[in-house]
Amino acid sequence: MLQINIIRDNPGYIIERLAIKNFKAESIVENILQLDKKRRELLKLLDAMLAESNRLAKEIGVLYQQGKADEAGKMKARTAELKEQSGLMSEELDQVQQQMQEELVLLPNLPAAIVPPGKHAEDNEIVNHGGKVPEVDWPLLPHWDLGSKYGILDFELGVKITGAGFPLYRGKGARLQRALINFFLDEAVKAGYTEYQPPYVVNEASAFATGQLPDKEGQMYFAPVDKLYLIPTAEVPITNIYRDVILKQTDFPLKNVAYSACFRREAGSYGKDVRGLNRLHQFDKVEIVQISHPDKSYQVLDEMVEYVITLLNKLELPFRVAKLCGGDMSFASALTYDMEVFAAGQQKWLEVSSISNFEAFQANRMKLRFKNEEGKTELAHTLNGSALALPRIVASLLENHQQPDGIRIPDALVPYTGFNFIN
């Protein structure tokens, strides 16, 4: 959520910047400014009324103490009148404030200055790449074929037990999952992140704070009896640690990492993009979250991208890094880098991590602040990214490291798997 004072001070700038995200903000900004003006007018009147009310109440108290009950009684008429008026006015104010809030949550975050203009993924800028795409003279299989060939992945069984998008991992396939989770967590801890084990279900307030509610409600699994949501990412519980918190400057940088299963309904997904492990309803992910001083957040973002690159290098996967264009960025992000790995069996690039700086956008919504040099409270910046999401990493690992007679495990992972070949 954008801060109202920024909109008030420079509405033209907001409209201009949001155009980079192909978002037409004119009418919303106009509505917000009007509502804000109305709100402040009402607030001024209401406060004056309440102030008078408070003053009279005190005077009446003094009169009673002095035994002047009849004088006090006369003043009560005025307070009753004030009470009725202020009641009506505060209802009106609530309404205006709610309307303003509804408009405010419609505005996406402003893109950072270096975000390239553009409409689609094709307009993204590739800013880095590495690793080698395998060149072999035998046919490379997609991971779903490799999965059944070596008995490590079972999609049909998942359909029987739960439904599409809930595969089972078996034998070395299951052990590979466990190894990757531990590998990612250990690497993050070595890089200075604090490990957390969060709840997998969250309440409404948490889902709202990270922006899943109200508009992405349909994307989450929901347990109505207890009004709890299954998390779509560990970002939700981990970022919510800091909801309604005022940090000290010395708390920065806050670096957290968490493994969790992630649950996504993926309503509306279909077709070839959802084949195999490419898109699932339940998957494993290790997520990194940083809370940063506003002056440092872009430095932190670069650091996070560099960190994920080291992971991809250790897994010996061909990758590329894209700086997202305005049109491809998410609602809350100010700058996003997508990390993609090449899946040689499908001949496709798969997104395995999306690392974003949200600046103060999330922090504003969940009131995450810190005391700055002058002792004033100021919004902190939040950042997060996958490091990494397992299914597409597994897909790419299987497809790129396949041999005619099995699948090679990269050296960095062997201490975690306990084996170096799947056949």
Place this chain on the structure above:
RNA sequence: GGAGAGAUGGCCGAGUGGUCGAAGGCGCACGCCUGGAAAGUGUGUAUACUCCAAAAGGGUAUCAUGGGUUCGAAUCCCAUUCUCUCCGCCA
């Protein structure tokens, strides 16, 4: 699930209708003291919105949350949520 007790500032804790945004203590910040530190001592120390060109200063709201009674609520009433204790159940 049943019965009972409770929820006050960063923390502990006082406060049962007015002078209470809230005693006292701890913590923290700054100063004094000291060669330096500790101890001691003094001062300060919630958040949001808003008025004012800004600073200074003022107003309003907030004692779990929402509603009610009252001229006036941290204090009384109702509902909700959460915590603790005991009983039951249980990996």
